[in-house]
Amino acid sequence: MxxxxxxxxxxxxxxxxxxxxxxxxxxxxxxxxxxxxxxxxxxxxxxxxxxxxxxxxxxxxxxxxxxxxxxxxxxxxxxxxxxxxxxxxxxxxxxxxxxxxxxxxxxxxxxxxxxxxxxxxxxxxxxxxFRKDYTKAKRKDLEMIWSGEHIPDVTNVVRFAPSACNTQPWRVVCESGHIRIFRSTEVRSIIPKEKLPFYNSIDMGIFLCFMEIALRYTQYKFKRILYNEEMYDAEQLEIAQYTIH
Ligand SMILES: Cc1cc2nc3c(=O)[nH]c(=O)nc-3n(C[C@H](O)[C@H](O)[C@H](O)COP(=O)(O)O)c2cc1C
The missing domain is CATH 3.40.109.10 (NADH Oxidase)
Known part of the structure; x- marks a missing residue:
């Protein structure tokens, strides 16, 4: 992997x-x-x-x-x-x-x-x-999805993960070696609202895969915590947290 x-x-x-x-x-x-x-x-x-x-x-x-x-x-x-x-x-x-x-x-x-x-x-x-210049792939601006510290070769790479209708539901807050990963519930799309949690949860899994591949590539060791759905708070759906060192 x-x-x-x-x-x-x-x-x-x-x-x-x-x-x-x-x-x-x-x-x-x-x-x-x-x-x-x-x-x-x-x-x-x-x-x-x-x-x-x-x-x-x-x-x-x-x-x-x-x-x-x-x-x-x-x-x-x-x-x-x-x-x-x-x-x-x-x-x-x-x-x-x-x-x-x-x-x-x-x-x-x-x-x-x-x-x-x-x-x-x-x-x-x-x-x-296949893709020749990934920087030309349509994605949200970095500032919309990532706040806090940047990690070279990770921050600007993981955002190219694929997602249903390119909704890119991931939001990241990175502080003091903790990368907190959220799923936005404010996604606008042609996907019916009731189906968004289904597709966007698959998208979040894709994003975690990209995150781990990128962290490994940059030689970071990490510990992952996954949150259970019942621990989700309605506005901020925290999906996972990585502690890197
Ligand atoms: C869960 C999921 C479902 C998708 N469903 C469709 C689909 O039904 N039809 C389609 O043409 N593309 C589908 N896509 C592809 C996305 O539209 C595409 O990943 C996104 O626009 C980003 O483009 P890229 O994959 O070329 O980087 C899907 C992607 C994901 C992750």
């Missing part, structure tokens, strides 16, 4: 897939092997994956879809975002294009007793189709 730092700059959401390219049997096997290596945020939440042809879902892009099923326990959406973002980044390293696809509907809503959560559409891409 931690060697994926450079893929933060290469990845992007693939929306146009070249129908003349397809993944080989070996590449699909490699993806399956990689899935087994993904590091969970929560050890005790069951999660399973199915790779199906895109046509078995409502998704209109990519060659395949990775369907994710999970137990619905505390913070399970954070867990899904954290785990699958590792795969998004790894796939970029293999020039496999990916798009998180919240809009899609799968063929089965349950699998092995677990509930469907979200899918990633993916398919073979060409290296030149």
């Amino acid at each position: 931690y060697n994926l730092y450079n893929m933060i700059f290469k990845r992007k959401s693939f929306r146009r897939f070249n129908n003349n390219l397809s993944l080989s049997v070996e590449e699909l096997q490699e993806i399956e092997q990689q899935i087994n290596k993904l590091i969970p945020l929560l050890q005790d939440v069951k999660i399973k994956y199915r790779i199906v042809k895109r046509q078995e879902t409502t998704c209109k892009r990519g060659e395949y879809c990775l369907l994710v099923y999970s137990e619905q326990k505390e913070n399970y959406l954070l867990n899904v975002g954290y785990i699958l973002e590792q795969l998004d980044l790894w796939m970029a390293s293999r020039s496999i294009g990916v798009c998180w696809y919240g809009m899609g509907k799968p063929d089965k809503l349950q699998y092995d007793g677990l509930d469907y959560v979200i899918m990633l559409a993916f398919g073979k891409g060409r290296p030149e189709e």
Whole structure:
């Protein structure tokens, strides 16, 4: 997971897939092997994956879809975002294009007793189709999402994490070696308000994945505390805190 730092700059959401390219049997096997290596945020939440042809879902892009099923326990959406973002980044390293696809509907809503959560559409891409200049990706200004001390190679990098409809719900306060991570509830988007907590919780998991990859890259050691949903206060949804040294 931690060697994926450079893929933060290469990845992007693939929306146009070249129908003349397809993944080989070996590449699909490699993806399956990689899935087994993904590091969970929560050890005790069951999660399973199915790779199906895109046509078995409502998704209109990519060659395949990775369907994710999970137990619905505390913070399970954070867990899904954290785990699958590792795969998004790894796939970029293999020039496999990916798009998180919240809009899609799968063929089965349950699998092995677990509930469907979200899918990633993916398919073979060409290296030149990936992001060339990450600073041109549309993101909120740094001042909107990060206050307090800045950490070189972290502060200005984690903000490029992907999120549903680019809502970027993360807010960070960094003081005296403590990085406090919040989810904003003031997000404006075309996503219906009642669905925002679902999508934005997955987004927060993605952000934690970016944060840890960046901290490791800069050689920081850190301790993570995750907060339980019932500890959330209505205005400030504190999701996690890292203590770095
Ligand atoms: C949880 C989640 C759901 C998403 N759902 C969709 C989707 O249904 N359709 C789509 O085209 N893009 C979807 N995206 C991709 C985002 O729009 C994209 O990540 C964001 O605009 C930032 O662009 P980038 O990924 O190219 O950096 C989703 C992203 C996330 C994280």
